[in-house]
Amino acid sequence: MKKGQRAVVTGGAGFIGSHLCERLIERGLSVTCVDNLSTGRIANLDALAGEERFTLLRADVTEPFSVEGPVHHVVHLASPASPLDYLALPLETLRVGSAGTENALRLAVAHGARFVVASTSEIYGDPAEHPQSESYWGNVNPIGPRSVYDEAKRFTEALTAAYARTLGADTGIARLFNSYGPRMRRDDGRVVPTFIDQALAGLPLTINGSGAQTRSLCYVEDTVRGLLALMDSSFPGPVNIGATGEMTVREIAEAIAALAGVELRTEFRASAEDEPGRRCPDIETARTKLGWKPEVPLAEGLKRTLLWWESTYPQDMAHDGVNGSSDIRSGAA
Numbered sequence: 001m002k003k004g005q006r007a008v009v010t011g012g013a014g015f016i017g018s019h020l021c022e023r024l025i026e027r028g029l030s031v032t033c034v035d036n037l038s039t040g041r042i043a044n045l046d047a048l049a050g051e052e053r054f055t056l057l058r059a060d061v062t063e064p065f066s067v068e069g070p071v072h073h074v075v076h077l078a079s080p081a082s083p084l085d086y087l088a089l090p091l092e093t094l095r096v097g098s099a100g101t102e103n104a105l106r107l108a109v110a111h112g113a114r115f116v117v118a119s120t121s122e123i124y125g126d127p128a129e130h131p132q133s134e135s136y137w138g139n140v141n142p143i144g145p146r147s148v149y150d151e152a153k154r155f156t157e158a159l160t161a162a163y164a165r166t167l168g169a170d171t172g173i174a175r176l177f178n179s180y181g182p183r184m185r186r187d188d189g190r191v192v193p194t195f196i197d198q199a200l201a202g203l204p205l206t207i208n209g210s211g212a213q214t215r216s217l218c219y220v221e222d223t224v225r226g227l228l229a230l231m232d233s234s235f236p237g238p239v240n241i242g243a244t245g246e247m248t249v250r251e252i253a254e255a256i257a258a259l260a261g262v263e264l265r266t267e268f269r270a271s272a273e274d275e276p277g278r279r280c281p282d283i284e285t286a287r288t289k290l291g292w293k294p295e296v297p298l299a300e301g302l303k304r305t306l307l308w309w310e311s312t313y314p315q316d317m318a319h320d321g322v323n324g325s326s327d328i329r330s331g332a333a
Contacts, residue, residue, distance in 0.1 A: 001232050003028030006071050008113075010061050010104055011078035013040030015183045016118070016176070019224050020075065022047055025054060027228075032067055035078065036060040038092065039085050044183050061100040062092075071111035073231055076104040077118045079153075083146065083272065084189030090148040097152025098159070105163045105171075114170045116231050117160050119238060120153045121177040122146070126276045131246075133282040134175070134238045144274045157238060164236060172230045177242025177281045181220030181301060182308035191215065192302070195253050196309050199260035209271035211250030216280045218243040219301035222294040229290040240281035243294045255298070259306050 001007075007024050011017045012033030017040065024031050030053040033045070037058065048054040059065045061078045079096045080086040086093040101117065108115035124132045125140035140150045163169040180192040188194070195205045218241070226241035247255075250266075257264035286292045296304075 001027060001029065001073065001228070004030075005073065006030040006032065006069065007073040007075060007231075008032045008034060008067055008071050008107065009075045009077060010034045010100070011040060011076070013037060013042065013044050013056070014077060014081070015044070015181075015185070016179060016220060016223060016227075017077045018044035018183060019181075019220050020077070020227055021045070021054065023224055023228060025051060029053070029073075031055070032057055034059050034061055034065060034067075038089065039080050041185070061103050062095040064103055065107070067107060071107065071113045074104055074108040074111075074113050074115045075118075075227065075231065076101060076115070076156075078104075079118075080149070081120075082188045082190050083149075084187065086149040087145055090145075093148045094152050097156045101156045101159050105160065105169060108171075109163065109167055109169050112170075114172070114231060115160070115163075116172040116174060116227060117156055118227070119157050119173050119175045120149070121175055121240070121242065121279055121281065122150045122276075123154050123157065123175065124276075125150060126274060127278060130278050131244070131280040131282045132240070134240060134285055141274050146274045161236075170234065171236055172233065173237035173239070174227055174230050175238050175240045175281075176223060176226075177218055177240065178215045178279065179218050179220050179223040179242075181305050183220075184305075191249055191252055192217065192256070192305065195256040196260070196306055199257055199262050200309065202262065204265040204267040205253045205257065206267045206269055207249055207253060208269050208275060211253070211266070211268070212248050213275065214246045214248050214278045214280065215252065216243045216246050217252070217298055217301070218294050219296035219298075219304075222296055225295075226286060226290070226292050229286075229292045233290055235289045239285050239289060240283050241286060241292070242281040242283065243298070244280060244283060245298055246278070246280040247298075255302060256306070259299075259302055
């Protein structure tokens with residue numbers, strides 16, 4: 001990746017995508033963000049307002065789209081990612097994993113660009129192998145409610161690999177594990193934003209099931225460094241990008257309550273269908289092939305996230321993209 005090159009980031013107005021766009025601009029690239037703002041937000045791009053090397057193209061990637069001029073990198077992040085989002089948008093999630101991925105791949109092939117796609121730890125399902133390595137094929141219910149996301153991402157990987165084998169596309173697959181940090185939506189539904197929002201509001205922290213299920217939380221800054229490392233390489237992947245500090249959901253609730261300075265009160269709810277019982281990556285491939293490992297300790301990452309949350313709370317962070325900053329340079333679909 002060189003200064004003066006151009007990157008196209010689908011889903012660039014989302015939580016991870018907006019951080020990636022900023023880092024690419026800092027590296028001297030030009031960035032075109034392609035987003036229909038179904039789950040992304042204009043407010044996430046406020047730091048790029050007025051930046052001449054940044055353009056927002058409001059478009060649905062499930063429909064064919066084009067970008068004028070040279071393109072050196074295509075990073076495909078577009079997709080609903082939280083369970084609340086993909087359960088509310090099941091058909092849209094399947095389309096963005098299939099048609100959306102192929103449209104992004106076609107753009108990369110047309111320009112001879114490096115293509116990096118964000119897959120997910122969800123392709124492992126409720127894993128029978130622990131920790132999860134890239135060689136594990138997963139334990140996924142193909143017709144359950146979560147399958148719209150799980151299978152969309154599994155198809156995304158299959159399509160990406162087929163483009164590489166058949167057309168010689170330069171591709172990389174990143175399997176992202178649970179990421180957290182500033183710009184997660186209040187209504188995201190995942191444990192960190194849910195617990196922080198409830199703690200600041202003085203509410204009980206709601207836990208699905210017993211709270212003994214585990215997650216491994218990776219700060220967004222580290223997740224983005226992993227994506228950049230994959231972009232900089234020629235490694236095809238798949239490669240796990242995530243933290244190895246496995247914690248129970250109950251322990252995450254305890255940590256957030258302590259940081260927020262509130263007494264921990266919990267409210268237990270029924271387990272979600274097909275919710276994974278354990279989640280922790282084997283990151284040896286990332287260490288050896290990309291020279292990557294997470295650097296931000298969980299306590300520090302949660303502290304940064306809580307401080308950001310307090311700076312925005314009690315504003316409604318669930319903007320729909322209509323009333324955000326008007327200074328972003330926009331293109332038409």
